[in-house]
Amino acid sequence: MAEEKQESSQGDIEGVNCLAYDEAIIAQQDKIQQEIANTNPLVSDKQDLSVLQKEYAEDDAVYQLKLKDLYKKYAYIRKTRPDGNCFYRAFGFAHLESLLEDSKELQKFKAVAAKSKHDLVNEGFTEFTIEDFHNTFMDLIEVCEKQPSLQELLNSFNDQNMSDYVVVYLRLLTSGYLQREHGFFEHFIEGGRTIKEFCQQEVEPMSKESDHIHIIALAKALNVSILVEYMDRGEGGTVNHHVFPEGGDPRIFLLYRPGHYDILYK
């Protein structure tokens, strides 16, 4: 009995060490996340594009040249928090913002969004686990129907809970479209994975970053055209852009810098 007790207390001490080790790492991760959260709202106010100037060294010729090129085309930027969900959040906000003053397009979008849950369920997604996300997404569209102030929409997107639910639903739509069109998309998947595996690993989990394939899928799933300006260290002095899907008439403009998306305004 005494032996057992000793054994047990030793186990507890080891347990404390284990806990301390785990907690330290978790605490550090939380701290990093918190710092990012403190300095970056999920979606920021609209800012003058010149704020970007400060982010690059004056003698950084490549970026300074590209910034000049960017100034020719755009005037404002709205930043998103770099948390791995920035593409979805930027897309969600920019699109709904653009629909605030276009009730005809909003109604079209609402119809597409309303039907989308049905499509996902038909593909095998579990209805009762996805419907909360869908409902939140539809609630937000309905809020937009009432023509709220821009600030109200911004507040919704800065409410962590609501904002993340919208991100989850956009991820589900992306995953659903990729799986529906797997015959086309499977040629673009690296590492010998199936589309389903890719979706489970790179699309549906939160904080997984987005690439071309995600953008194409979401743009097509919602029938929305997206223009992305690519600003990286490449030669040429100009920012290159892509429209997803090709040939569309984009109403959303995103700025991509390696690993991150923000929203641009003309």
Place this chain on the structure above:
Amino acid sequence: MEFNPFSSVKRLMKEAAELRDPTEHYHAQPLEDNLFEWHFSVRGPPDSDFDGGVYHGRIVLPPEYPMKPPSIILLTPNGRFEVGKKICLSISGHHPETWQPSWSIRTALIAIIGFMPTKGEGAIGSLDYTPEERKALAKKSQDFCCEACGCSMRSALLPLTSNSNPSAEDRQAKELAQQINFKWRGKPPAEPGSLLTCFSLCLLPQAGAEEPQTRDDRSPTRPLSPRQRRAQQHSRQPPRAGREPAASRAAFAPPPRHNESHAGSAVLILVLTLALAALIFRRIYLANEYKFNYDL
């Protein structure tokens, strides 16, 4: 970051309603006074050493659920998973295989069943008991009664009906486990992240101390009490969900022995460093891909 528990409450109520009635294979319900702690029972897969066993455990939900995964703790000795330890289903975004908010407690239950017949293969927190021991534990598991939720394993699940044909749930469980297992085998240790590796996660520093005990001194008929009690003690700690991802790398190293724990952590540090370096290099490479033009 602020989370509104309202959405997790709503979701958990829904899941509780969906899982209200026991099936032949699993049952899970929240404790009466805490929606964020559930107890579950699962039936051992019929065509395995766990045939005839019914196993009981706890599920602890984080306040951020379903944005973050539940933690699972088995309470019945089973010879596959250690008792009274958190086995994380999947954790942070560093893993290729991570928690998806559209998964549910049901998914987790099916994953547990699917994982029982897979090999522990020395992963920390996994047990590789002999088939005889597992069968003995399976038989004995029926005697288990949970004090906290007051359910007995004999009546926790619906009796199996015509069990000649494996049910859809069995197949689903196997598929899920195989799918995840396949990834685990197919990937180099630097990119773990299957459910399997996560299972062993938070046990890392404890493993050295636990190992000799569980490997050498164990006995299938050993009374449950000390560990059980400790499990209960652990269970009273505040729920802690998403464990950190880094430690899971170690799941691929052989379980460290007591006297090797320093060597073990050195290997762990080395592996982690290499993994990080590889990831950073890959990131840089991807970011600068345009520079690697082949038509020089």
